Amino acid sequence: MVSIRLLLPLMVSCSVAASGQPPRHLPPCRVVQMDVFCSDQRLRSSPLNLPHAVQTLDLSYNQVQNLTEETLAYRTSFHHLNLHANKIHSIQAGLFKNMTDLKVLNLSRNHLSLFALSKIQIGPLTAVKSLDLSSNGLYTGMTDYFLSDSPSLETLSLSSNSITKIARNTFSGALSLSKISLHNNVILDIEDGAFESLDCLSELDLSKNSITCITDFNLCNLKVLNLSRNSMEVFQSSRSTQMFKLSRLDLSQNKMSYFPLLPRNNILEYLDISRNQLQTVNVTGSRERKVVLNHLRYLDMSYNQLRSLPESFFYCMGSLEVLNVSNNCLQAFSIVNRRVLQTVKTMDLSYNSLQSLTFGENALSSLEELFLQGNDLSILDHQVFQGRPSLRHLNLQQNHLEVCSSVHHQRDCVSFRSITNLQILNLSENGLRTLPANAFTNTPLEFLDLSLNPGLDMDVHSLSGLEPSLVHLLLKENNISRLNADLSLLRSLKHIDLSTNQLTALPLWNKESSIESLNLQNNNLVTLESSSMLALEHSLKTLYMGSNPLSCCSNLGFLHMVQHSTVVVPDIETVTCVLDDFSEPVNIERVTEEMCHQEKIQNYIIAVVLAALVVITTAVVLLKCCRSRKRKLNRSFSI
Template sequence: MPSIHLYKMQLLFLAIVSAGLFGCSAAVDCPSVCKCRWIIDSLYANCSRRGLRSYPNFNDIPVEHLDLSFNDFTEFPRQYADMDSLLYLDLSDNRIANLAADALIGFSSLRTLLLANNSIADWSHINPNEAFKYAPSLKRLSLRGNRLGNFGGDVASEQLNSQSLNELDLSAAQITIVGGDVLINQLPNLQRLSLANNQLAQLARLPSKSLLELDMSNCNMQRLNSMFIEALHSLEVLNLSHNTALQFGWEEDLIVGLELRNLDVSYCNLDQIDLSGLPVLMEVRLRGNLLRSVGQNTFANNTLLELVDLSQNVLRFIGNAAFNPLKRLKHLNLAYNEIAHLDRNLISGNDALLELNMSRNIIQKLTKIVSNSVRVIDLSWCEISVIESTALTGLSAIQRLDLSNNLISYFPSLMRSETLQQLNLANCRLSTIRNNSFSGFPELADLHLNGNRLINPIPPGHFRANKFLDQIWLGDNPWICECQNPLFVEFYDYLTAKPAKLKDRHNLRCASPANYYGQLWDYACLSDWTVSARNSSGEKVWSTIMLSILGLGLLALLYGCFQKMMRKHKQRQNRREYNANHEELQRIRDINERMLREESSATLQQQQEISLLPSYEDALRMPKLERPAKSMLDLSAAQRNRKQLRRSQTQADDDNSGGEEELQLDSRQRFRSVEMLSNRDKERTAQYQPYRRTGYMEYSTQSGSRRLSIEDSRFPAAHLKTQNLQSAEQIGNFQSYENSPYTKRKPKIAEIPPFKRINVMANSVEFLTDPDCDSIGSKPGSPFARRKPKTPISMQVSAQVYAMEHDQRTSVQLDPAVEDYFSNAQKRPASTSTIASDFQEVAAPDIASLPDDDTRSNVSTSAAEIDLERGMRKKRKNSSTRRVSGNFSAAAANDSSSSASDGERSVPVHRPMRETLF
C-alpha cells in the first residue's frame, strides 16, 4: 500500500511538472506546423506526420529535440547548421535520396541523427568517408530501412568514417556482405551495431576493440564461425535469435567469448547446446528451440548465470542437480514444456532464486517443493487436480502462488504458509470453501476465487484468521441468491462493508432462482431487503424518526431557500427602484441644465441683440423712418424735445420766429461692397443656427478694406430691389463698414475732421473750418458756425442721375468739398463725369453765383427754381433705396429772410460721406 501511494504521488508530481512546462511552452514562438513542449529543461519540437515539403523556420528558438519524421522532405536541412542547441534530429520516413559530403558542416552539437526508411539506394550515396567527419559530437546514427547493399569492404572511400560514433543501426538495409577492418580503423569508438533483418550471404571477420553489443537476429545465418566472436574482444551482448538454420554449439564450432555476458539464441531450432566456452555468461535465452533435456553438465561452466529461459521447448526430463551449479540464478523459466513431475530438490540449491515459472506443463499433482528463497511460483495451466497439504511447507519465503486455470476441485484445509500474501485459485473447479481452508495463511491479502463453481455464500467466519485480507474476487460463480437468508445478507455485508473487499462487484451475478438469473446481487435483493426492513417494528420506528428528521430538514432547507429568494427579490426590487430614482433624478437634472442653458442663451442673445447694432444688410431690411432723424436721441426723445432739439440744430440762438419746420434731409450715403454683393446668393441659401452672432470681420488684402462675413449669419440676405443697385464706381468708393452711419464707433480725432455736417453754400473746407468766420447761431468752433467766406470759386455741378427738365440752363461743375491743403496751385475745374453717382446734384444755372449766407435771404427766387427744388426734395423723400443718415442744410442768413421766403428752404446738396470726411 505505501508503494501505491508513493507511485500516485510521483504521477501527480510529474503531471504538475508537465503542466507547468506545457504552460511555459506557450511563451515559445513555435512554428504553426509544429508542437513545442518543454521536458525538464529541454525544448522538444514535434513536426512529424504533417506532410511537409519545406522545412519550418526555427529562428531564435533553442530547440534541442526536433522530430521531422513521416514528411515529404527530399534534401537534408542544411539551414539548421547554425542551431547550436540542436542535439536530436529525426528525419526518418522521408524521401531523402543522398547525403552530400558537406551536408553536416555546422552541426557541431548534433548527437543523434535518424535517417531510417528514406530513399537512399546505395551505400556510396551517403558519402560515408566524408559526410560524418563534420559532426564531431555525433553518437547515434540510424540508416535502417534503406538499400545500402554492403557494409565495410576493402575500398577506403566506401568505409564509414566517424571518430565519435557510438551506436550504428543498419538493420533491414539489404546488406549482404559484412566484413573488413571498418570497425577497428574508421569507427574506433563504436559500441553498438545492429545488422538485424538483413540477408547475410557472406560473413567475414569484423574485428573491433570497442564493440559491446552486436545484433545479428533474423539474418538467415547457418553457421557462426568461432573466429568471428574471437575478433570481437569486448563483445558483451550477442543476439542471434530467429536464425532458424543456425548450427550453434558443436564441438568444431564452439563459441568462445571471454567477455560475453548476454546470449540470445531463441527460435533457432537448436536441439543441443554447449555453453562451456562462455564462462562469464549471465543471461541466456533459449526460448523456442528443440531442447529435450537439461543435464548436470549443461550449465556446468556457467556459474554466473542469473537468468535462464528454457521456455517453449520440448523438455521432459530435468536432472536433479541440473541447476545446482547456478548459485546466482534468480529467474528460471520452464514454461511451455512437457514436464510432468517436479523433483522436490529441483531448486533447493539455488539460494538466490526469486521466481520460478512452471506454467503450461502437464503436472497433475502439486507436491512439496523445497526452496528458501523463491518468492513467486507460477503453476497455472498445468492440469493440476490434486494438491498435497504439505506442498507449501518447504517454501519458507513464498509470497505469490498462482494455481489458476487448473483442475482443482478441493483445496486442502491443512495447508499452511506464514508468508503467503497472494493466492490465485481462479478458473478452477472449487465448489465449497471450508472454515479452515485459508486459516493457515495469516498474511493472506489477495484471494482470487472467481470463475469457480461456488453457489452458497461463504460465512465470514471462514476468514477470521485472515486479518489482512482486503481484496477478494468472487465473480463468475453460479451463486444462489437467497436474499432472505441471514447468512447471505451477512456475507454480502462482509464483502461490501467499508472498506469494501469485493473487487469485481460488477461480475457478481445470480444464477438462481430463475427470476434473478443474470442480475447483480444489488439489484436482485434490493427489493426484498427493503421490504424486510419495513416489516421490523424497531426499524419502522427508526425509519419514522429518520424520515421525520429528514422531512424537517427538508422543510428547513426549503424555508431557508424561500427566505433567501425573498431577500434576493427584495434586493432586486430595491435595486430597480434605486435605478429608476437615479434615472429620474438624472432626467430632472438634465432638464434643469437644459433650461439653464436656454435661459442663459436667451439672455445672452437678448444682450447681444440689445448691445450690438444691426449690420448693413439688417439695416437695409429695417422699416423706413417716417421722418428724418439725426441721432438716436432724436428718435427716443419726446415730441416736444425733438422739436426743440431740431430747432437748436437748424436755427440760430436768437431765432424766435415760429415758421414751418424745415425738412431736414440727410446727405449721408451708404455703399455696398463688392464682397457684400457677391455673397448675396450664399446668404440666401446659408443654414442659420439659432444662437450665432451676426458675423465677423474679414480683411481684404487686395482692396485694403474690411467686410463682414455672413456665411454663418442668423439673418437672411436682403432681397434688394433693382433700384437699390449701384454702379461699380460707387461700390469702389466703399471703404468699410466702419464708415456706415449704423456702425457704433468712436472716430479717431486724427482721422475724422472736427465737423460732421457741411453747408452746400461753403466754397471750401477753409471756409468751414476758419475760426475767423462768424458763427451762424452756434457756438464758436462748431462745424455749423458761421465763418467768413473766402472768395467764392465757381462750382460746377453736373446732374448725372436725374435729368433736369430745363435743358436751357447752363450746367456748371462744382469743386470737390475736400480742399487740397498742401497745394498752392489753383484748383482746376472737375471734368464732367458720367458716373452714375448715388448723390443728387442740382443742375441750376445760377448756382455758381450763390450769395453768401448774409445775403442769401435777399435774393429772390424764381417760381421755376422753387418748383424744381420742391420736386427734388419730394423725390428724395420718397426714394426706397436709401435711408436718411444725416442732414446737411444751409441755414438762413437772418430771421427776416427765412420768414419772408414763404416756406422756401436752401437747396441741399448731398455728397458722399467718404469725400466729405476725408
C-alpha cells in the first residue's frame, strides 16, 4: 500500500530530480513493491520521494557525481544498490555504516580512482556480500580503501582496472571472500600468501593479465581458476600430497611449451590449454611426480604445435569425455588398446596433417562424434569406422578419401556400410570421383554432405538404403549436369542443396515427395518440368532459384507457384527470366501471363507477316521467271 500511495509523486520526481537539468521526455522510474528502477534518467541524485523502506534502488547509467546521504534521499534500508555507469568520484565518509541490510553494492564504471586519492575508506561494509568495483581506473594499493572492513564480503569484482600487483595484505579485510575477479588488469606480480588466508576462496579469475609463471600453486580449496590470456610460460603446482579441490583450470592463450605440472592428488574435470606453444607432452615423469587425471572429463589442447600424441599419454584419463586436439601438427594418431579413452564421446582431430589413423578392434566404444576435417587422409583401413558402435557424427571434409564399392577387398578406399548408428556424414571436398551403388547400406544417415567434389559420378543406386532415414542431402558445387541418383525414392528427404552445378533439368519427384527446402541456385535451368513442380508443391516451403537462365513463358506453372502459393523464395530478387531470345532478363515477380499471351500474339503476327512476305516474294520471283521465259520463247520463234 505504501508503494502504491507513493507511486504517482515518485513518477513525477523521477523526471524532475535532475538538479537543475531541464526536464526531458523520459519514462518515469518503475516501482515494483519496494524496488525502484531509475536507470538512464540523467539523474544527479535519487528521486525525492522514495518509498520509506525501499530495498532495491537502481540508479545505473545516470550522472551521479557525489555519493552522499542526500544523494540517496537519506534512506538506509537498501538491500541492493546499483550505481553502475555514473560519474562518482566522491563518497561521503561512513555513508554505508548504517546500511546494515545492504547485501549487493555495484559501483562499477565510475571514477573511484579519484576517490581513492583522498585515502578515505568507504567502510565499514558490515553486511555487503557482493561488491563490484570494476572499470574504475583503480591501480595497485587503492583497493585497501574499499576492502579494509568488509567482513561479510563473498563476491568481489576488480576487473578492468589497472592493478599491477596483488600484495600479501590486499584481501586481509575481507576474509570471507569466495569469488574474486581480477580479469583484465595488468597484474605482473602476486606476492606469496596473497590468497592463502582466504579459506573460503573457491573461484579466482586472473584472466587477461601479464602473469608470466605460477611455480608453486598451493590453493587446495580453490575449485575454479582462470589464467587464460596471460603470458604464462610455466604452471607448476606444489609437491604437496594434499587433495586439491580444483575442478576447472583454464590456461588457454598463454606461452606454455610444456604440459602443466598439475597437483598429484586432484579432482580436476576441465582443463583448457589451447592456444599455447605445446610441442610435446611429457609421459615419462618420476613416480613421485606422476599425476593421475581420473576425474578429467574435458581436455582442450587445440591450436598448439603438437607433432605427436602417444597412446600412453591417455592412460591416466579414465573418465575423459571430450578431447580436442584440433589445429596442431599431428601426422598420425593411434588408439589400439580398448581400455584407453573408452569413455570419450567427442574427439576433434581436425586441421592437423594426419596421414595415418588407426583404431584397434573395440577401441573407442563410446565415441559419438569424430571430427577429422582438414587433414591429409587418403589411405585408411577400409573398415576403420565400423567398430565404433556409438558413432553418430563423422566429419571427413577436406581429405582425399574414396568410397568403397561392395567389393570389400578393394584397396585405397573407406567403407561407410553398416556403421550402425551413424546419422551425420560430411564427405565434402574430398575429390571424390565416383559414388558406387549401395555406398551407405545399413547406415541410417540423416545428413549427408557430398558437396565440392567436382565431376562426381553417382551411380543410380548410390543412395540406396537411405530411403527411410535421409533428411538432408548436400550436392552443391559438383559440376553435375545430370543427376543419376533417383531422389524420388528417398521418402524422408526434406532438404536438398543442388546449387552451383550445371543442371539443365530437375530431378524427378513423385507426389509422395516430402521436400521442404530446395536450393537450385546457379544452374542452367531454362524450363522447370511442370510435373516435378506439381509433385513438390504440396510439401515445398522454401525454394532458391536465383541465377538460372529461365524462360518466362515456358514456366507459367512455376510463376503461379511463386505468386500464389505459400512457397517462400528468399532470393526472389535474383530470380529472373527472359520473354524471348533477344529480350533483357525480367524479375520473375514482374512477369504476368498476359505478357506471355501478348508475346504469343506478337509472335503470331510476326509469323503471319513473315509468311506473307515469303509468299509475295515467291510470287514476284515466279512472275519474273515466267516473263523472262516468255520473252525467250518469243525470240526463238521470230523470223
